[in-house]
Amino acid sequence: MVPPLDEDSLIARFFAPIAGPGGLGLKDDAAVVVPPPGQDLVVTVDALVAGGHFFAEDPPASIARKALRVNLSDLAAKGAEPLGFTLALALPAGWTADWLQDFARGLGEDAAGFACPLLGGDTVKAAGALTLSITAFGAVPAGRMVPRTGARAGDRLYVSGTIGDAALGLQLRLGRGAAAPGNEHLLDRYLHPQPRLALRDALRRHASGAMDVSDGLVGDLAKMMRASGASAEVDLAAVPLSPAARRACDGDAAAFDIAVTGGDDYEILASVPEGEAEAYEAAAAAAGVPVAAIGRVVAGSGPALFRDRGGTPKAFARGSFSHF
Amino acid sequence: MVPPLDEDSLIARFFAPIAGPGGLGLKDDAAVVVPPPGQDLVVTVDALVAGGHFFAEDPPASIARKALRVNLSDLAAKGAEPLGFTLALALPAGWTADWLQDFARGLGEDAAGFACPLLGGDTVKAAGALTLSITAFGAVPAGRMVPRTGARAGDRLYVSGTIGDAALGLQLRLGRGAAAPGNEHLLDRYLHPQPRLALRDALRRHASGAMDVSDGLVGDLAKMMRASGASAEVDLAAVPLSPAARRACDGDAAAFDIAVTGGDDYEILASVPEGEAEAYEAAAAAAGVPVAAIGRVVAGSGPALFRDRGGTPKAFARGSFSHF
Missing domain, CATH: 3.30.1330.10 (PurM-like, N-terminal domain)
Structure with a gap:
């Protein structure tokens, strides 16, 4: 035509x-x-x-x-x-x-x-x-852009909202995954990202560094640590999941891996100095954005250490979504 | 791979x-x-x-x-x-x-x-x-961007450099047109546009309006006149051609039509108030950029009038290159 x-x-x-x-x-x-x-x-x-x-x-x-x-x-x-x-x-x-x-x-x-x-x-x-x-x-x-490179050893790591919804929604779009209550939420999170603009003042005031999680939490955290010249320890049990994502991941380790390595979260990963943590949490709450502490920035240049609920280190075959 | x-x-x-x-x-x-x-x-x-x-x-x-x-x-x-x-x-x-x-x-x-x-x-x-x-x-x-909408009845219309080289170069790339001296110039003009940044002070000081000619002189002039709420009269014999383009167009009306309606010139079409015309020409010359007066802005909202060497009005079947 x-x-x-x-x-x-x-x-x-x-x-x-x-x-x-x-x-x-x-x-x-x-x-x-x-x-x-x-x-x-x-x-x-x-x-x-x-x-x-x-x-x-x-x-x-x-x-x-x-x-x-x-x-x-x-x-x-x-x-x-x-x-x-x-x-x-x-x-x-x-x-x-x-x-x-x-x-x-x-x-x-x-x-x-x-x-x-x-x-x-x-x-x-x-x-x-x-x-x-x-x-x-x-x-x-002027001069106040929150950099990806600003994370320092000792900072707490926070993510906003919940992680993995969109990646699990994509699985549903691809015909993988069973019918379940909450699937609509996962599908909508894939289709309609919710930019966390409400968090911007809290980030500018209290965060040492930040990036949005677009290619998967595990891989994007690695990027931020590389850019900052630091490493991290993350408690996987602390990664916030929505009820729908929790249902999908319960007893399904592969689904959890997808949730933390898949893309399209568009949540904010932030490093916050210990002395600012309380203020960051309060500012985020005042802005109506849930944030969860998931770990800490540590010195070093090695890969981030992820621990599962039992404290056992966990490795990911595939750290993040790549369009290549 | x-x-x-x-x-x-x-x-x-x-x-x-x-x-x-x-x-x-x-x-x-x-x-x-x-x-x-x-x-x-x-x-x-x-x-x-x-x-x-x-x-x-x-x-x-x-x-x-x-x-x-x-x-x-x-x-x-x-x-x-x-x-x-x-x-x-x-x-x-x-x-x-x-x-x-x-x-x-x-x-x-x-x-x-x-x-x-x-x-x-x-x-x-x-x-x-x-x-x-x-x-x-x-x-x-601040406030000094040269607008596309600024042409006013009575202004002179200028183009920089030469028109049609790239469009004729594209014809050569498509296997149309005979071997001739100067073809390399036409081919290079298609491949390597030369942005007229040297003209920017002259434009800011003396032009009422300007746009770059990217989709063909005839069509882009029509766009600028529509945006300015004006019309124009153009003397086609005054449109500057390079020696190579002149050679291609000599006795070949179709080639000339391509030259003035084809795209990729990346020359500057400018409207210049009569009182600024001399200063614009001098500033362009000082900047090392040839400019040629090709016509005038006139009142009205009809299509621009193009006259050929004999003064006969000329219509173009296809005003400009469209990517659609």
Whole structure:
């Protein structure tokens, strides 16, 4: 099918209505971003490919929401306030106006809901499946971005929310796993990440380092420790699981491994100095975000040590989800 | 083939060496961009797909350079000084370390040459052909971005450099067109855009509006006039052609149509108020960039009027290159 729209009409029809003021009505080659005085601009980019990061048959609005939210999750981990985003969209052959309308609606609703307007973009024809990348902009007080590299020996390690829901939801999408109450929750966690923006002040005030858990807790923790020049000890029994995930993992060691090594959590892993731990917990509670202490940063450059409920060290065959 | 590298190793090996200071060694989820005091941040994004915007078999260094330069061309048209860029790269199955090494080398050389460092990115597996998008950041004095919407009736229209070389080069790549001296020039213009960053001060000081010509002069001029709520009269004989393009177009009306409607010029189309025209020409000359007056902005909302050498109005079947 030859789509009935050229790129300009497509932008005017679907995307201009969801653009923010800096996007200049999407009529220009460029957008203007003005960070508030005294603030640094934080920039993050995530690319998503149908079949890799979502299913091509997912609702278009859900695909759009996920693409924006995984970037907002990065901003949250850096303690940054969203300012806006740009979208590069490669549409596969056979796209329809209905599909794009639904995509733009989901994107627009999230852009409004998270106060992160569309600023600009580019729409091209894909050579294969739907591919999109979002670059999101946020602001932090100058010099105050929460770094991935900041974890220090002695810090407590916290994760927000619950771990493994989305990875177990993906298993359900792949037809693995039995029917059970709570499966809807797992499926929804896979489809609709919830960026922890509410945690950003707590992170900026109290965390030494942070990252969002997007490729699995075990692997992402290893990344953060490598970046920080440290190691860690983690108590696997302390990793917070939702009731649905706990049900899936009860007596199923393989499911638990998936929960802690699979991707798409979009929770925040933070290192917090001992003296700040109480304040961090209080600030997170005040923000309405549950956080759980799962271990400690320790000196050294070796792999993190994971202990199971009985205290036995546990190794993981596959530390994290890799798109390669 | 299963590539021998996970994403982190790939980043550390190929991309970290070309990252700028704001890129934090590409070890974080995010980069920091700090516009100079009193400056606005200008953001632009361009996506490129193998088979659409370049040939998959083009030298990897050339693909990288083109991806960066088409974005730098947008910054140039806005009068912006480059600050850095992010890269979203979807690699097709079968990529090799040699390919990526060459890609990163080309990207790094251009990043250094144009003082526009890599700040961050994301690398994923493509679902089809190589797909990449770059988001580039630039700075302009607050409120001084040169808009696409600024053309006003009475302004002169200028283009920089020469028009049509890349479109004619693409024809050669497609096996159309005869062997001729100068073909190498046309082929190189297709492969290696030359962003007109040297023109940015002249544009900021003297132009009422500007855009880069990426999808063909005829169609891009129409876009700029629509965005400005104006129309235009263009003298086709005044459109500057390189000697090689002139040779290709001599006595070949179809080749001339390709030259003025084909894409990939990456020259700057600018509207300049009559009172600023002399100063614009002088500033461009001082910057070493040839500019040619090709017509005028006129009142109205109809399509631009193109006149050929004899003054006869000429219509184009196809105004611009469309990726749809």
